[in-house]
Amino acid sequence: MGLKPPAPAALGVLLALALLALAHLPPLPDWSPRLPPTSLPVAPQQKVATLLSGGQARSQRPSMPPVRLQRDQPPVQGRRRWRQGAVGNAPPWLSDDDLQKMWLLASGQVVSKTHVPAHGQVLRVGLRGVGDAEVGVSPASPEEDCQDGRCGLIKRPGDLYEVLAFHLDRVLGLNRSLPAVARRFTSHLLPYSYTDGSLRPIIWWAPDLQHLEDTNNDQNSCALGWLQYQEMLQSHRPTPVTGNAPCSSIPRGEWSRLALFDFLLQVHDRLDRYCCGFQPDPSEPCVEERLHEKCRNPAELVLVHILVRRSVPSHLVFIDNAGRPQHPEEKLNFRLLQGIDSFPGAAVATLQSGRLQSLLLESLRMDRDLWESQGGAEGWRPLLQTIDRRARILLRYIQERNLTVFRDSPC
Template sequence: MGRSRFPWLFFPRLKLTSSFRRCPLSNRSLIIASACVVYLLVVVSQVGYSQQHRDRRIERDKYRHSRGLYHLDHSDADSVDVQTGASFVLPTRSNVVYITLKSKRLKPAHIRGTIRPKLRRKVRRKNDEAHKTFTQGKLGTMERHAGQTKRDFASNTSRGGTRDVYYKSLDILHTPRTDAQADSHISSIRIYSQKAPPWLSPQDVKVMRFLADAKVLRVAEVSRGDSPPLLVFEGQTSVSPTDPKRTQRGNACGGQCGVISSPVDTTEVFAFHLDRVLGLNRTLPAVSRRFSFLHDVQPCPVVSWDASLYPEGPAAGGSTVRLTWGEYQSSLKQRCWHKNISPKPDSGCSSVHHYEWGQLALFDFLLQIHNRLDQSCCGFRPRQEDVCVELGHNAECGDQNHIQLTNILHRGHDPRHLVFTNNKGFFDRNEDNLDYRLLEGIRELPEQAVLVLKNKRLREKLLQSLFLDQTYWESQGGRQGIDKLIDVIERRAAVLLTYINAHGIKVIAMNA
C-alpha cells in the first residue's frame, strides 16, 4: 500500500518539470530571473529585521544600566578600546560603599607592632613606687597649670588618705580639645542600632557613656593602704550621695566616679569587652578617654569606681581574699561552697565559691594575666623588664606553696563572687611561652564561655563590642589593629580547647 502511494507524491513535481521544459527559452529565463529577485528580496528583509532587533536590544540594555549604578554621557557614551575595538561603558558614581563584616587573613599579623614594648619599658620602674610617681606627678602637673588650686592635702590625708584637685579651678578646662567629648553632644560610645549588643546590659552602656562623656568636676588621689594609690575623677552627672557611710570614708567619691589608669594599660578596655562576650560578667566597665591634663592628651583607660570593693574605706584596703598557692590548690580539691554546702571550719576554704576559680583561670589564660595567680612569674619565661624580675619575685618559685595570691577581690556584700580588677594582660607572649600555671588544679570551666570559643564567633562578637568605644578603636589603629589583638586571643583559645580535651576538663554551667 505504501509503495503504491510513493509515485503519486512526485507527480505534481514531474508535471511542472515537463511543462517548464516545453516552454520557450525566453519564458524560462523570465521565470528564473523572477525567482532570483524574489529570493534576494526575502534575504535582504531578513537581514534588516535581525539588525534592527539587535539594535533595539542594545539600546534597552544601555537604558537599564543608565538607571542603575552607571550614567551615560552623550559626548562619550561609546568608549572604544584601542586594542580590541570593543565598546564599553565607564561607571561615574563613586558613592557605592562595600562593607565586609568578616575578613579572612591568610597570615596572622605580628602583634609586636601594636603594643609598643619600648613605651612599656619606659613606664615600668619599680611597681608601687612607679605608680605613686605617676599619680603624684600628674597631680603636680595639674597644680602648676592651675595656679590657684583649692586644696588642703594635709587635712584630707589625715582624714581619709585622699587629696583633691577641684576641676573648676583649673585654667586648662576651656582650652582646645579639653574634654571635648564631655562638652559636645556627640558621644564617643557609638551605638548605631536601636540597642547595644545583647552581652552588654543597659547598666553597662549607661556607665560606659558616663566614663567617656561626663564632665570632670574633681580629681583625687586615693590611697589604698599598701596598694598603689588611684587617680579618681568625679563626673558632673553624679547624684548627691545618699549613703552617709560612703561620705565619711575619706570622701573618695561623693557620686559616680572613674579610675584613670596609665595609657599603657589599655588591656583594661579589651578585658572588659572580652569578659562580657564570654558571659562571665566579672569585670568593671571600662572605656578609653582623653584628658587634656594627662599624658599629652593620649587616650587613657578609665574604669568604673566601685565603692563596694572597699567596705571600710579605700585607706583600709579592699575586700581581698588572702590565700597562698598551697591553700588555693587545696580549696580546688575540696570544691568549697559547691552546691551551697558550707565547708568545715578547719578546711581552709575561703569565702569564694568553687566555680569562680574556673572562670578566673579561663579569663586570665586568654589574656595571660599573671598578677593574680602567678605574681612571681613561675609558669613562663619572663623578660628582664617584667616587674616580677625587677623586684626579684621570680626567685621565690622554689617554694611555690607559700607564694601569696594577690589582687583577689570581692564586693563587701557578696563574698562568694570575685571581681576582676587590674586586668593587665599581655598580647606579645607567643604560644610557646604561655603561663599554664594559671590552669593548674582547674578541673571545671564555664560552659557558656567555652561555647563562645568553640563556635568560631569570638572575632565577630569582639569586633561588634569594641567598635562601640570609638576612642579605643582609633587608638589601636582601627579595624586592622583590633584584628591583630583578636588574632592573639583566637590562637590562645585554640590552645585552651586542646588543653581541655587533653586533660579531660569538664565544661559545665556555672550559675552559682
C-alpha cells in the first residue's frame, strides 16, 4: 500500500522543528588561519622611533606590537618596507642608506666581537638584522660580516658627541661622516662594562677605508705633513702629493668641508693634533705626550685621520668626531681654518639661516635613546647654542676676510 504524501501544513511544522534544532547545536571549531597579533600594522613614525631606540621606544600612548617579518618573507623586503615607511617621516637630509644603517646599528643583534688594536675600549662587532635572525641566516666570520657592511664600532660613553657630529654633518649637507647612533647593549658576547646599562655610541664600520700599510701610520690614507698641506691649499691644485694615489684625487673643496666641520666641533686631532692653534691645558693629551713641543718646528707636524674610501677616493671620510663641546670660546682653534679661502655654499647657507639649532633638534629626535639621555629639547639646547655661537664666529671670520663660497658638487 503506498503512503500518502504529507499535507503542506505538516511539512511546515517539520521544517520549523529542524531549524530550531540546528540553532541549539554547539558551534563548529574555527579552522580558518589566524594572523598573530604581532602582524598588526604600526604607524611609520612610531616604527622609526622603535627601531632607532633599539626597540625601546617610549610613548604616552598605548604601545602597539612591533611588525615582525613572516617566515616566508625575505629580510630584504622587510627592510625595504621599513625604509619606505621611515623616509616619509625622517628629515630629508637623512638618506635612505643612512636610515638603513642606523636601523642596523640600533637594533642589530651582536653576533661577533673583535678588539681594535691600539684603540683601548673600542670594540668592532658584527651585527645581524632582525629579519636575518628570523629567517635563520647563520652568522659568518667577523671579517665576512664587516666586508658585507654589517659591522659597527662600539666606543666609550664619553664619545657620544660623535652621534651629534653625525647629525651635524647631515644637516650641513657635508655627508662625510659615517652613520652613528646611541645604544644600550645586552649581548652576552660583550664584556660587562658594555652591558651595564650605559649608553654608548656605535658607528658604522666602512669596509673599504683605505689605510697605509705602515703600522705606525695606518690611520691615514696618505702621509701628509702640515707644510705640504698648506702648500697644496695655496697652489690651487687638487693633488697634494705627486704620485700618492690615495690622495691624488682629493679636491680642495674636501679640505674646506673638513675645516668647517672641525671648527664647529673643535676637533683638533686631524689638522692640529699638536694643539699649535691654542694654548692647551697641562692635562691635554698633546701636552702629556709632548706633542705640543713640536709646534716650534712645523716640518715635524703631520695630519692624522686623513682617510678616503676605495669606492669614493675623491671624498674624505670624517672619523673620530668626538670634538670638544666645552672648549672655551677664548681658545677657539683658528689654525683649523688656516689656508682655507672658500667654503661649501650649502653649509654656509644653513649657518646663515639662523635655523641650525632647530634643524639639529629635528634630526636628533630620530635617535630616541640619545634624545632622552639629555632630557629632550631643553637638555640639548645649551650644547646646540655653543655650536651655534661658533657658527656665527665662523661666519664673521668668512666675512671679515672676504672669503668665498663654492657650489657643492653632487655627493
